[in-house]
Amino acid sequence: MKISILGTGYVGAVTGACFAELGNSVVFVDIDPAKLDLIRTGRSPIFEPGLDELLGKNLKRISATTDTGEAIRETDVTFICVGTPSNPDGSIDLQYIEAASQAIGEVLQQKESWHTVVMKSTVVSGTTTGIVQRTLEEASEKVAFRDFGLASNPEFLREGSALADVFSPDRIVIGAEDPRSREVLERLYSSFDCPKLVCAIPVAEMIKYVSNAFLATKISFANEIGNLCKLMGLDTAEVFEGVGLDARINPAFFRSGIGFGGSCFPKDVRALIAQAEAAGVPPKILSSVVAVNEEQPMRLLDLLKKHIPDLRGKRIGVLGLSFKPDTDDIRESRAIPIVSALLEAGADVIAYDPLAIANFRSLFPDISYASSAAEVLQSDAILLITEWKEFEALDYTGKLVIDGRRLPKAAIGSIYEGVCW
Ligand code: UGA
Secondary structure, three states: OEEEEEOOOHHHHHHHHHHHHOOOEEEEEOOOHHHHHHHHOOOOOOOOOOHHHHHHHOHHHEEEEOOHHHHHHOOOEEEEOOOOOEOOOOOEOOHHHHHHHHHHHHHHOOOOOOEEEEEOOOOOOOOHHHHHHHHHHHHHOOOOOOOEEEEEOOOOOOOOOHHHHHHOOOOEEEEEOOHHHHHHHHHHOOOOOOOEEEEOHHHHHHHHHHHHHHHHHHHHHHHHHHHHHHHHOOOHHHHHHHHHOOOOOOOOOOOOOOOOOOOOHHHHHHHHHHHHHHOOOOOHHHHHHHHHHHHHHHHHHHHHHHHOOOOOOOEEEEEOOOOOOOOOOOOOOOHHHHHHHHHHOOOEEEEEOOOOHHHHHHHOOOOEEOOOHHHHOOOOEEEEOOOOHHHHHOOOOOOEEEEOOOOHHHHHOOEEEEOOO
């Protein structure tokens, strides 16, 4: 199949490379020529293990252009993979989705053959059959579903293991209301033997949000219980090991700590809250999920202050800046509120991360950055923010360690406190 991918950010780059690997020809489209130059030479515009290799291996099936019209004319199906940033009220900003729909619509006007437009970006339920469809119809001046079809095919990729998540998914969700678009997606995924759910487009959109909201809820629940376990002298990990053995509950996403970050959970939960509020049913559970997640990193600070009440002039080492290991992504990283609070309290911060220093430096240019994890150990106290594998190999003997992620090795510190254990 001939596929165009609009947007070469995280979702677009991974999706396009994987479709090429499955034997399709893929045209990447972006307004940023630098990203396209990288793709053309088999290099990924984002950090994701294995993605360079996958692009390099499939170069003969890959092309890249800034010209949306050319890409759409040459392909049968377009995946919209542009960003959906948050508005200040938590709802999502649809300007890039609208611009993409407008650009696609204008080309569809001149296209003779059938074209399927698939929404891959995370958009709240009703967006594709609402504003996207309207924009496409107006721009193309075509009757809905006569010459083009619409579909939704949400992604369930975790940064750091995105390729494995694409090639071995738990399920594939196909939201399609017209038979031709449904058939296009079924053909694209014909080699996969996981469950495939075919449903209405707004249902597919909702499945994506509810999946992320439920996983975020599990984490905040584990953190709330973890805070209680800490006070009771219980090991929360042991408690959740027992809880997770119930097949109805499942052990995943019960790791207590300083909360969730990243480009998805915080933003998606807020967008679902905003949608529910707009619908007149303000959610209680989801609002608490966010509240717990915002308070959780501050607990690490409270534990630190128990041992060093006045942080002014104290050298505080921060280990880990990315929102989780194996990525350079710092979006909504718990390191951000923690470093801000340390600076506000007058601490002298030295931080280290194997990949995320450059990104963090753009937010916090004035803290010190170490060139190795070991250098950070020479501080008055060490805060463990991200569970990078290499932090397990450090010698924490004699150190004051406050652990936000439960690194077993760190417990040998002379003073060791875990946030929920
Ligand atoms: C998440 C989902 O896991 C993917 O299924 C989804 O496709 C993706 O969002 C998305 O919407 O695109 P991701 O943000 O890459 O993926 O990261 P996760 O591995 O889910 O971790 C998110 C955050 O939760 C991290 O900060 C992690 O440290 C935290 N977490 C995770 C916990 O605090 N406890 C846990 O038990 C698990």
